[in-house]
Structure formats: C-alpha cells, structure tokens
Amino acid sequence: MKQTLEAAVLERVRLEAPFVLVSGGKGGVGKTLVAVNLAAQLASEGRRVLLADLDLALADAHLLARVDPPATLADVLAGVRAPRECIVRAPGGFDLLAAGSGEHLLARDDADRRRRVLEVLADLSRDYDFVIGDTAAGIGPDVLELGAAADRVLVVTTPDPAALADAYGLIKALDAHAAEHNLDLPTPELLLNQVDGADQADGLAVKLRGVCERFLVRSPRLAGWLPRSAFVGASIAAGRPFALDRPLCLENHCLRRLSDRVQRWFPPFPTLKPALKA
Ligand SMILES: Nc1ncnc2c1ncn2[C@@H]1O[C@H](COP(=O)(O)OP(=O)(O)O)[C@@H](O)[C@H]1O
Ligand SMILES: [Mg+2]
Numbered sequence: 001m002k003q004t005l006e007a008a009v010l011e012r013v014r015l016e017a018p019f020v021l022v023s024g025g026k027g028g029v030g031k032t033l034v035a036v037n038l039a040a041q042l043a044s045e046g047r048r049v050l051l052a053d054l055d056l057a058l059a060d061a062h063l064l065a066r067v068d069p070p071a072t073l074a075d076v077l078a079g080v081r082a083p084r085e086c087i088v089r090a091p092g093g094f095d096l097l098a099a100g101s102g103e104h105l106l107a108r109d110d111a112d113r114r115r116r117v118l119e120v121l122a123d124l125s126r127d128y129d130f131v132i133g134d135t136a137a138g139i140g141p142d143v144l145e146l147g148a149a150a151d152r153v154l155v156v157t158t159p160d161p162a163a164l165a166d167a168y169g170l171i172k173a174l175d176a177h178a179a180e181h182n183l184d185l186p187t188p189e190l191l192l193n194q195v196d197g198a199d200q201a202d203g204l205a206v207k208l209r210g211v212c213e214r215f216l217v218r219s220p221r222l223a224g225w226l227p228r229s230a231f232v233g234a235s236i237a238a239g240r241p242f243a244l245d246r247p248l249c250l251e252n253h254c255l256r257r258l259s260d261r262v263q264r265w266f267p268p269f270p271t272l273k274p275a276l277k278a
Contacts, residue, residue, distance in 0.1 A: 012148075012149060014122060019121070022135065026160075040244060041252075042132075043092055044243060050094070051095070052073075054136075056136070058102070072086055073099040077113060087124070090241075152186055154191055156193055190222050192224075194227070195227060196227070205220075
C-alpha cells in the first residue's frame with residue numbers, strides 16, 4: 001500500500017508556483033469570467049500570473065481577455081511551437097497561454113497529452129507567482145486529472161439547481177478520483193456566481209456544504225461570490241476584465257475578497273508553495 005502511495009506521489013507533475021484550477025461542472029456558470037478576472041486582480045496586486053486555458057478543445061479565455069494569441073497549446077502539443085512562443089500579455093497585466101478552439105482531436109481522452117500539458121505548465125510556472133487554469137465543463141478525465149494536479153480547485157456555480165447539482169457532482173468526482181489514486185486532495189472551495197447578494201451566497205453554500213458533509217465527509221468553504229450584474233455582462237461583451245474598471249464597485253469588492261482568499265491558500269507570501277502536499 002505504501003509503495004502504491006509513493007508511486008502515485010512520484011508520478012505527479014508538480015508546478016513551481018501555486019496552481020489554482022477554476023472549474024465547476026456545468027457550462028456557462030462563469031468559470032472563464034472568474035478565471036480571467038482573478039488573473040487580472042492578482043496581476044493588479046503585483047503578482048506574476050499565468051492564465052492557462054485548459055479547455056483544450058473549445059477554448060475561449062482569449063476572447064474574454066481580448067487577446068489574439070499568435071499560437072496556442074494546440075500548436076505546442078502538435079510540436080510546432082515552443083510554449084513560451086504562445087504566451088501573450090493580456091490587458092489585465094497577466095500572461096495568457098491560450099488553447100485551441102474547435103480542436104476535435106483535443107476533445108479526445110489522451111493521458112499522454114494531459115501529462116504533456118502538465119509538463120508544459122510546470123516548465124512555464126517557474127516564471128510566475130500563480131498559475132490559474134480555466135477548465136472545460138464536465139467531469140471528464142482532463143478536468144479530474146488537472147484537478148488532482150492543482151494545489152486548489154475553485155468550483156464555480158450559480159444558484160441554478162442544475163449548476164448546484166453539477167458543482168456537487170464535480171466535488172464528488174474529484175473526491176472519488178483522489179481516493180482511487182491515493183491522493184490527498186484539498187477540499188475544493190466554492191465561488192457562487194450570479195447571486196443577489198451575500199445572504200443568498202451564504203445560504204446556498206451552507207446547503208451544498210451540508211450535502212458534501214453528509215455524503216463525502218468533505219466541507220467545502222465559500223471562497224467568494226459575485227453578483228449577477230449588467231456591468232459584468234457588459235465587460236464580457238467588451239472583452240475587458242471588469243477588474244480593470246470601477247475599483248469601488250461591489251463587483252470589484254467581491255473580486256478583491258476572492259483574490260485575498262486565494263492568496264491566503266498559500267501562506268506565507270512569497271514562499272508560496274505549501275511545504276508538503278501528498
Ligand atoms: N456575474 C455575472 N453577471 C452577469 N453575467 C454573467 C455573470 N457571470 C457570467 N455571466 C454570463 O454567463 C456567460 C458565461 O460565462 P463564462 O465565464 O463563459 O462561463 P463558463 O466558462 O462557465 O462556460 C457570460 O458570457 C455572461 O453572459
Ligand atoms: Mg469557459
């Protein structure tokens with residue numbers, strides 16, 4: 001048993017900077033919005049941030065960040081570009097590693113490709129204080145393996161019952177994946193998006209936590225919330241992170257609280273990595 005555990009730990013590709021994976025189960029809940037704005041907020045606080053679009057087949061973080069990447073992870077995986085050739089500086093002051101869109105081959109399950117993606121991230125991570133990954137929806141092998149490789153998973157959901165059910169499904173699937181591979185996965189934390197306010201976010205988080213405690217013996221905390229907002233919607237339409245405008249508005253207050261929470265996951269700054277995480 002001990003050997004199996006050690007082998008599993010040794011096999012893992014480790015990044016040199018804290019690796020936060022933004023995921024959520026359901027599509028359209030705001031994963032990319034949160035990933036892009038968290039990256040912009042951390043960058044505005046002086047952190048060196050790489051946002052990696054890990055929705056390999058249907059990437060869109062470059063659209064929200066309004067950058068035109070010269071090449072993408074798809075080119076790196078095809079062996080025609082070096083990873084650093086694909087990185088572009090986004091208006092929010094963070095670097096973006098874009099992925100391909102409509103790459104049907106990258107939609108297929110491929111363990112070697114996944115490992116290669118993690119090796120690319122590990123290499124690039126030397127230059128950053130944080131690596132933020134934006135994932136596809138669902139609980140496919142890419143999401144689960146990336147979640148297992150991440151230092152923390154942020155689960156984004158809206159109040160929509162289907163989104164809440166999928167958020168629970170993702171936490172459950174990550175828990176089962178970790179158990180299957182003898183990995184000590186930190187409990188994911190929640191980001192309640194498109195809520196009316198703190199009370200609704202707290203209420204939904206308490207309910208979701210209760211289900212997780214009952215069935216998974218996991219107690220996911222609320223890392224933060226974001227209001228449903230015309231300002232946020234307009235920022236997406238404009239392709240400009242809302243983190244860059246109206247610093248005093250509620251949306252940016254919420255975003256700063258999320259950024260604080262994320263940074264508290266990795267104390268003490270700047271010795272960011274937890275000493276040991278099996
Ligand atoms: N807080 C919010 N306020 C207003 N609209 C939002 C908010 N969060 C997400 N949206 C809407 O949801 C859409 C999907 O967001 P996106 O980040 O692309 O989701 P995902 O990456 O989870 O598929 C956005 O284009 C936007 O219209
Ligand atoms: Mg997305």
